[in-house]
Structure formats: C-alpha cells, structure tokens
Amino acid sequence: MSRLGKYTRRAFLGLGVAAAGGLAVGFYFYQKPYANPLDAKKAEGETPFNPYVMIDQDNTITIIAPRAEMGQGIHTTLAALVAEELEVPLEQVVVEHGPSSPAYFNAAMLEESTPFPFYDESVLAELARGSMKIVAKFLGLNMTGGSSSTTDAFVKMREAGYAAKFVLLKAAAEHFGTSEDNLTLADGTITDPASGKSVTYGELASKAAAVSPPSEMKLKKASDWKILGKSQKRVELKDKVTGGRIFGIDVQLPNMLYGTVRMAPRKGVSLKSYDKTATLAIPGVKDVVEIRTITGEGLGVVADNTWAAFKGAEALEIEWDDPLSLQNSDQMWSALENALTQEATFELGGTGSDAEVFTSIPESEAVSAQYRVPFLAHATMEPMNATAQHDENTIRVWTGTQAPGLIQSVVSSHFDMDSANIDVTTTRLGGGFGRCLEVDFALYAAVIAKATAPNPVKVTWTREEDTQHDTYRPMAIGQFKGQVTPDGTLKTMDMQVASPSIIQSVMPRIFPGISPAGPDNTVLDGAFNQPLDVENIRCQAHVADLQVPIGFWRSVGNSVNGFFHESFMDEAAHKAGKDPLEFRLAHLTSDEFRPAREALKRVAEMSGWGTPLPAGKGRGIAHVLSFGTWTAQVVQVDVTDNTVTIEEVWAVADPGIVLDPGIFKDQIMSGINFGLSQALGQEITWVDGEIEQANFDTFDAMRMHQAPKITIELLENSPRMGGAGEPGTPPSTPALANAIFAATGKRIRQMPLSNEIDFI
Amino acid sequence: MYPKIPLTVNGQKQEIEADPEMPLLWALRDIMDIKGPKFGCGIAACGACTVLIDGEAVRSCSQPVGEVEGEITTIEGISQGDELHAVQQAWMKHSVPQCGYCQSGQIMAAVALLEENPDPTDEDISDAMTNLCRCGTYPKIKAAIKDAAQTLGA
Numbered sequence: 001m002s003r004l005g006k007y008t009r010r011a012f013l014g015l016g017v018a019a020a021g022g023l024a025v026g027f028y029f030y031q032k033p034y035a036n037p038l039d040a041k042k043a044e045g046e047t048p049f050n051p052y053v054m055i056d057q058d059n060t061i062t063i064i065a066p067r068a069e070m071g072q073g074i075h076t077t078l079a080a081l082v083a084e085e086l087e088v089p090l091e092q093v094v095v096e097h098g099p100s101s102p103a104y105f106n107a108a109m110l111e112e113s114t115p116f117p118f119y120d121e122s123v124l125a126e127l128a129r130g131s132m133k134i135v136a137k138f139l140g141l142n143m144t145g146g147s148s149s150t151t152d153a154f155v156k157m158r159e160a161g162y163a164a165k166f167v168l169l170k171a172a173a174e175h176f177g178t179s180e181d182n183l184t185l186a187d188g189t190i191t192d193p194a195s196g197k198s199v200t201y202g203e204l205a206s207k208a209a210a211v212s213p214p215s216e217m218k219l220k221k222a223s224d225w226k227i228l229g230k231s232q233k234r235v236e237l238k239d240k241v242t243g244g245r246i247f248g249i250d251v252q253l254p255n256m257l258y259g260t261v262r263m264a265p266r267k268g269v270s271l272k273s274y275d276k277t278a279t280l281a282i283p284g285v286k287d288v289v290e291i292r293t294i295t296g297e298g299l300g301v302v303a304d305n306t307w308a309a310f311k312g313a314e315a316l317e318i319e320w321d322d323p324l325s326l327q328n329s330d331q332m333w334s335a336l337e338n339a340l341t342q343e344a345t346f347e348l349g350g351t352g353s354d355a356e357v358f359t360s361i362p363e364s365e366a367v368s369a370q371y372r373v374p375f376l377a378h379a380t381m382e383p384m385n386a387t388a389q390h391d392e393n394t395i396r397v398w399t400g401t402q403a404p405g406l407i408q409s410v411v412s413s414h415f416d417m418d419s420a421n422i423d424v425t426t427t428r429l430g431g432g433f434g435r436c437l438e439v440d441f442a443l444y445a446a447v448i449a450k451a452t453a454p455n456p457v458k459v460t461w462t463r464e465e466d467t468q469h470d471t472y473r474p475m476a477i478g479q480f481k482g483q484v485t486p487d488g489t490l491k492t493m494d495m496q497v498a499s500p501s502i503i504q505s506v507m508p509r510i511f512p513g514i515s516p517a518g519p520d521n522t523v524l525d526g527a528f529n530q531p532l533d534v535e536n537i538r539c540q541a542h543v544a545d546l547q548v549p550i551g552f553w554r555s556v557g558n559s560v561n562g563f564f565h566e567s568f569m570d571e572a573a574h575k576a577g578k579d580p581l582e583f584r585l586a587h588l589t590s591d592e593f594r595p596a597r598e599a600l601k602r603v604a605e606m607s608g609w610g611t612p613l614p615a616g617k618g619r620g621i622a623h624v625l626s627f628g629t630w631t632a633q634v635v636q637v638d639v640t641d642n643t644v645t646i647e648e649v650w651a652v653a654d655p656g657i658v659l660d661p662g663i664f665k666d667q668i669m670s671g672i673n674f675g676l677s678q679a680l681g682q683e684i685t686w687v688d689g690e691i692e693q694a695n696f697d698t699f700d701a702m703r704m705h706q707a708p709k710i711t712i713e714l715l716e717n718s719p720r721m722g723g724a725g726e727p728g729t730p731p732s733t734p735a736l737a738n739a740i741f742a743a744t745g746k747r748i749r750q751m752p753l754s755n756e757i758d759f760i
Numbered sequence: 761m762y763p764k765i766p767l768t769v770n771g772q773k774q775e776i777e778a779d780p781e782m783p784l785l786w787a788l789r790d791i792m793d794i795k796g797p798k799f800g801c802g803i804a805a806c807g808a809c810t811v812l813i814d815g816e817a818v819r820s821c822s823q824p825v826g827e828v829e830g831e832i833t834t835i836e837g838i839s840q841g842d843e844l845h846a847v848q849q850a851w852m853k854h855s856v857p858q859c860g861y862c863q864s865g866q867i868m869a870a871v872a873l874l875e876e877n878p879d880p881t882d883e884d885i886s887d888a889m890t891n892l893c894r895c896g897t898y899p900k901i902k903a904a905i906k907d908a909a910q911t912l913g914a
Contacts, residue, residue: 243796430861673896
C-alpha cells in the first residue's frame with residue numbers, strides 16, 4: 001500500500017488498546033505538556049510512547065515528524081534526532097507527519113520574530129525570545145516556516161528518543177532480571193550479554209509504556225553521534241523517484257468528485273453576479289458553488305473530472321464588485337514613494353544616534369541610492385489544492401500544508417464548529433516556500449465539500465488561478481544613504497524602507513481574533529539586524545497598505561532588504577575606493593561578528609576573489625545573516641553582447657551546528673537558485689485591478705540552461721543554531737547585481753535585473 | 761456518451777470512456793488513477809506531466825487523449841518489478857529530489873534523452889532538459905544523468 005494510503009488508514013482508525021501514558025518528556029518545563037495526540041490516533045497493537053515515537057509489537061518504529069516535508073528534508077533530520085538517541089538506524093524507522101495537534105507547536109518559529117538581532121544575547125533579548133516560546137505554545141502553532149524546524153526540535157526530539165530508550169531499557173532490565181547497565185542496544189534490539197538472549201523494542205513496547213519516564217535527560221555528546229552530523233539518505237527518496245502518491249494532488253477517495261475555483265482578483269473584491277449556464281452545459285460539470293470566506297470570494301465548480309471543472313470555471317461569466325482604490329502597479333509605487341516622505345511608522349535596531357547625524361551628511365562624503373523590488377508569487381510546482389469531506393459532525397481535509405492547526409482554526413470558524421471536529425491530514429508538499437502557511441486552498445475546498453456532502457471533493461487550482469491568487473512577497477522601496485569618510489570608513493548608514501506589512505495582511509486572514517500589535521519585523525528583516533560596525537545606523541519602516549494580499553515568501557523580509565543592504569554596501573565600497581570584501585571586513589570587527597568574517601574570508605578563498613578575470617567577467621560578494629545562519633556568497637558572471645550568464649556561485653553558510661551536511665547544502669543550493677530566479681524576470685504587476693502574469697510563460701523561474709555551477713561549504717562558528725531552508729536566498733541577488741556591476745560598471749538597483757539587462 | 765478510446769499504458773491495453781479532447785494527463789490521473797505524471801501548468805511549459813509515447817517525451821497536459829498514437833509509458837512503467845530504471849537509481853544515488861513534485865517529469869525526460877543520446881554533453885543536457893524545478897535541483901539532475909549514461913553504456 002502506498003505511503004499515503006497507509007497514512008490515511010491510520011488516521012481513520014481511532015480504535016486501540018488502552019493508552020499506556022504518553023511520556024512527559026520534559027521538553028518544555030514551564031507548563032504542563034499538551035495531551036498526547038497519538039492516544040486518539042493509534043491502531044491496534046501500537047503503543048504510543050510520546051508525541052514523537054510509536055513502536056509496534058512487530059518492532060516497526062514510527063517517528064512522528066510534525067513538520068511539513070516540502071523538499072527541505074526535514075522528515076529525515078527530525079527522525080535522525082530521535083533515532084540517534086533511540087539507537088536505531090534511520091533505515092529501520094518509518095517517518096510520518098502525524099496528526100494536527102497543538103502538542104507539536106513550533107516554539108522557535110516565533111522566537112526569532114522578536115525585535116532583537118540574532119546575535120543579541122542580552123537579558124532583554126533572551127526574555128523576549130522566551131516569551132515568544134510561550135505565545136507559540138499558547139497558540140498551538142504547529143507550523144513549518146522561518147527555517148525553524150531543526151532549531152525547535154533539536155532538544156525536544158532527542159529527548160523524545162532518549163525517553164523512549166530509557167523506558168525500554170528499564171523494561172528490558174525487568175524482563176531479563178538484571179540491571180540496565182548490563183544490557184546493550186543496537187538496531188532496535190536489547191541484548192543481555194550474560195544470557196546471550198535478545199528482545200526487540202516491539203516485544204517490550206507495552207511493558208515499557210508503563211515505566212515512569214526519566215526525570216533527567218542524559219543526551220549523547222555530539223562527539224558520540226552516529227547519525228547526526230552525517231549526511232543521511234532522505235527517508236522519502238524512493239517515493240520521489242517512482243511517482244509515489246504522496247502529494248495533496250494525489251489524494252484519491254471513494255466517490256470523490258473533482259473541483260476548481262475562480263476567485264475574485266483579491267480579498268476585498270466581492271462576487272456581484274454570475275451566469276453559470278455555459279458552465280453547466282459542459283459535459284461532466286455537476287454544480288457551481290458560491291464561496292464567501294474570510295480569505296476571498298468567488299465560485300467553485302464541481303465536476304466528475306478535473307479537466308471538466310477547469311473548462312467549467314473558464315466558461316463562467318462573473319461580475320465582481322471592486323471598491324479598491326489601487327488598481328495599477330504605478331499607483332502602488334506612488335503609494336510607497338509617498339510613504340517614504342511621511343514620518344516613519346517604526347524604527348528597529350540602530351545606534352540611537354541623533355537624527356541630525358543622518359540629515360547633515362556632507363555632499364562630498366554622501367552615497368545615496370534607491371532600490372526597488374516587485375511583488376512575487378511563490379509559484380510552487382504543485383498548484384494549490386485540497387481535498388475535503390463533510391462527514392456528519394466532522395470536516396476532513398487532506399492537503400499539503402505548512403500549518404494544519406491554522407486550517408483547523410479557520411475552517412472551524414467558518415462553519416461555527418469546534419476545531420476538534422476538523423481533521424487535517426498533511427500530505428507531502430510539492431513546494432511550499434511560505435505559500436502553504438495560508439489556509440485559502442483548504443477553506444475553499446471545505447466550502448465546496450459542503451455542497452458535495454457526503455461525497456468528498458478534490459479541489460485543484462489551475463496554474464493561472466494559483467499565480468493570480470497568491471499571497472505575494474511585498475513590493476518595496478529602499479532609500480539608503482551613507483557617509484563615507486575620506487579614509488574610506490562608512491561612518492553613517494541610514495536605511496528607509498517603504499513596504500506593506502506582511503503581518504497586517506496575514507493576521508486578519510488566519511487569526512481574525514487577534515489584532516497585530518507592535519512593529520512588524522519582517523518589513524526591516526535583513527536591514528536592521530545585520531552584523532555591521534558603523535558609528536551611526538538608523539533603520540526605519542514606512543508602512544503602506546497596497547490592498548494586495550501579501551505573505552511569507554522564502555526568506556521573507558530578508559529577500560527584500562538583503563538585496564538593498566548588500567547592494568548598498570557594494571556602492572559604499574566603490575565610493576570608498578575599496579575592494580568590496582575588504583570594505584565589509586573592515587566594518588565587521590566586533591567579536592560577535594566572527595562568523596560573518598570567517599564566512600566571507602572562506603568564500604573569498606573558494607572563489608579566487610581578487611584574482612584577475614578576463615574582460616567581460618566579474619565577481620560580486622554579499623553576506624546576509626538570516627534565520628540564525630550567516631551566509632556569504634560570491635557570484636561570477638560573464639557578460640557577452642550585453643547578455644549575462646551566471647557562471648558560478650560559491651557559498652559558505654554557518655548555522656552553528658550542522659545536523660545533516662548533505663541536506664543542509666541541498667537547501668543552500670535550492671535557496672540560491674530560488675533567489676537568482678527573481679533576477680531573471682520574476683515580477684507580479686497590476687493593470688486595472690488584475691494581475692498581468694498568469695502561467696510559467698509569463699512568470700517563469702530558472703531553467704537548466706541558466707543554472708550556475710554551485711560550490712558550498714559549511715562552518716560551525718556561530719554560537720547558536722540556525723536554519724537551512726531560507727538563508728541561501730537573500731545574498732544571491734545582491735551578489736549577482738554586484739557581479740554585473742564588477743563586469744560592466746552598470747549598477748542595477750531594481751528587481752528583476754532582467755528589466756535592464758538580458759540573461760541567457 | 762463519450763466514445764471508447766483504446767490506449768496502451770505501461771504495457772497494458774485498455775479502453776477508457778472520455779472526451780477525446782481531454783488532455784492525456786487528466787485521463788491518466790482522474791480516469792486511470794495513474795498519479796505519477798503531475799499537473800503543473802496545463803500549457804506544456806513546465807514538464808511535470810511528461811510521459812513517453814513510443815519512447816518520445818511528451819507533455820501530457822497538452823496532448824488530447826483521443827489523438828494519442830503509440831504506447832504510453834509513465835514513471836510507473838519504467839522499473840522492472842523491484843529493480844528501478846538506471847535513471848531512477850542515479851536519482852537515488854545523487855539524492856536529486858527535494859520536494860519531488862517535478863521529478864517524475866524530469867526522470868521521464870531524462871529517460872527519453874538517454875534513449876536518443878546515450879552520452880550527452882552538458883550542452884545536450886541543457887538543451888533537452890527544459891523541465892522546471894522550483895527547488896533548483898538542476899546541478900544534481902545533470903550529475904545524475906551523466907551517471908545514468910555511464911551505467912546504461914557500461
């Protein structure tokens with residue numbers, strides 16, 4: 001049976017033996033743990049040990065990896081954390097996503113949303129991070145994002161493995177009539193060397209579940225690790241080379257219908273009237289359903305196959321009621337330009353210097369530049385889709401989501417039900433990049449399924465619908481100004497960023513009850529919290545609502561401000577007449593910035609920085625600290641006949657601790673190509689209230705012939721652990737723009753770079 | 761009622777009832793329950809839906825099922841029982857997939873490429889492999905194709 005099939009069966013089997021106590025493994029000590037969600041989910045013969053480990057009597061060891069697997073290899077690394085302590089090889093375990101439950105809350109994701117830079121270890125910063133952990137637990141944020149999964153899991157999943165091993169050893173000691181110290185463990189088996197007899201974990205499972213959990217966690221030293229710190233084969237690899245039925249779009253249920261949606265151009269535009277005659281005349285089309293929800297309005301089409309639903313949706317005649325004032329990209333740019341002239345909405349970081357310092361820079365020492373980035377779609381390979389079924393008092397949803405708990409919350413609110421009655425099965429994701437933190441695709445499926453009840457319906461968006469109904473990476477303007485003294489020192493740096501606020505856009509969609517308070521860090525991430533020794537720094541946000549739904553896009557604010565900040569550092573170096581690497585190092589002298597210095601120096605060595613290049617070629621360098629990982633990159637380009645070839649990229653990333661070097665490097669590689677894709681031509685633009693781009697012919701990404709050679713090294717100088725999924729993205733675009741400047745003398749300050757220079 | 765359309769998929773002859781205009785992709789996925797070929801764009805721009813028709817790579821989202829002439833092979837049909845195709849093995853060895861959604865199509869495109877050109881250069885690979893991968897796994901795809909070429913040539 002396929003993985004998905006097995007998973008679904010498990011999710012439906014609510015039977016089972018009496019639960020023998022989930023282990024209170026002590027991974028959060030300030031409050032009582034949540035109830036063990038596996039008690040309600042286990043099948044006959046399975047003993048749930050705690051929210052992360054299940055051991056069958058037949059010795060099948062299942063590790064619950066409660067984070068979305070969307071390509072980042074997280075199921076492998078999370079399973080490795082448990083397996084390391086449990087003393088089982090990864091090949092011997094089954095990894096499942098597990099049910100949606102607040103017990104799987106992600107504390108680390110919000111931790112770095114405090115208004116303190118990563119390297120700030122002051123008491124205040126630590127207190128703020130601690131309080132966000134409690135908020136995350138309170139909200140039950142079972143989410144995947146912010147490159148936070150391994151940081152969040154690093155201690156608690158190893159503790160889960162240790163706790164399971166502890167009770168198994170106790171049970172084995174009783175079984176053999178000896179002490180735990182006399183026993184040996186290997187490959188899911190415990191052996192008593194005295195008698196030469198062995199017993200499997202599975203045989204001990206029910207007995208072990210009655211043993212009291214350990215009061216003290218004695219985790220292995222890193223030097224004793226057998227699995228962690230080494231590259232592992234991804235647990236889902238075989239499914240992904242055999243066309244496995246693992247994605248949301250592959251869900252197949254008895255009596256299932258097929259559907260699609262045609263939604264209003266954006267939230268705030270409502271459904272005025274429509275004519276469904278032509279739609280219902282299409283063979284296979286069964287119904288047209290009105291959708292009016294917190295995330296948007298529109299119509300759903302139900303058919304007996306997806307293609308008929310697509311044709312039906314195309315045939316709908318719809319009139320929208322659009323009261324929004326900003327209809328064109330030009331108006332939106334004007335709104336941002338206007339915001340820049342207004343008083344700042346808030347300010348983060350900085351040196352607290354007098355305002356006059358920033359307004360009295362002598363003209364001869366001033367360097368000033370304005371940068372722009374457009375709205376961007378996520379364009380996951382798998383278009384948005386979800387399958388839903390109303391079944392008496394329960395709504396079941398199957399989908400690839402980064403936030404199953406939010407789906408429960410929003411769907412339950414829409415139908416005025418208890419969220420416990422919304423059952424979400426998380427499949428693998430054909431890409432996420434932040435898009436699947438949203439709930440719209442699941443909510444629309446749930447609404448359409450109300451009309452098809454009791455039959456389930458799989459609702460798949462067309463690519464056009466997906467591109468035009470995203471929650472976009474915000475467009476933004478960065479107005480940067482600096483003072484470079486005659487000796488080549490950057491003495492003053494002023495960063496003014498105009499952008500809509502992601503949090504203000506997201507919160508009403510997913511947490512309608514909570515009003516966002518305080519500054520939205522994402523507007524300034526990648527600017528206010530960068531390692532930089534400059535006497536006067538100011539970083540201010542000018543927030544403007546552009547009436548476009550925006551959201552979390554791989555590396556979020558860092559994808560915007562990383563480009564601004566690191567392009568500006570290059571311009572300042574040029575003004576100072578210094579080499580861009582030397583200039584950066586000269587402004588990274590503080591002790592706590594050592595990881596940045598080491599990453600830059602190493603990437604310079606790898607790339608042959610400073611060695612001569614033939615005419616028409618150039619190298620650019622950039623460093624961005626994001627999600628706790630210090631990442632330096634050098635991009636080398638060739639510019640022939642005004643056409644850019646991105647030849648090669650070298651990257652050094654320092655996340656403090658590397659749990660799986662192979663998977664980590666894969667993520668950095670992916671982040672680089674995702675970032676460079678923007679430069680090659682991505683932008684979402686508005687004309688008359690509609691988006692101009694629709695499919696991969698108008699919103700494309702990097703292809704094979706454009707892909708550079710990439711070399712990556714990892715360092716472990718950072719004092720705390722950082723993430724993998726996003727930090728590769730932010731430095732890639734400024735390093736590219738800086739390389740084009742080095743090769744041609746042409747400074748491009750606006751994304752996509754392709755608007756000003758051709759790429760192959 | 762729809763006409764009966766005879767098809768040979770992964771070596772099995774069958775007849776389906778469908779609108780002849782329906783893209784082969786949806787006939788495979790929704791009617792025949794063959795889920796390996798994925799939907800990505802519907803306009804033959806991304807290649808996630810790539811299958812082989814008589815050995816040639818075809819983007820099934822833009823191929824009307826009524827006009828198919830030849831034997832269809834999907835990713836489900838390239839391995840011999842438990843033994844994976846050399847291209848699949850190379851994909852495993854190089855740990856190519858990340859999210860994995862495009863990889864069925866990538867693998868089918870690579871199988872077709874190596875069928876026609878057993879020893880492709882970097883440029884040949886770039887020319888033939890036009891499928892989109894949003895995870896940016898291109899360097900690994902290239903390495904895996906070269907590896908598979910060696911295995912198949914050996």
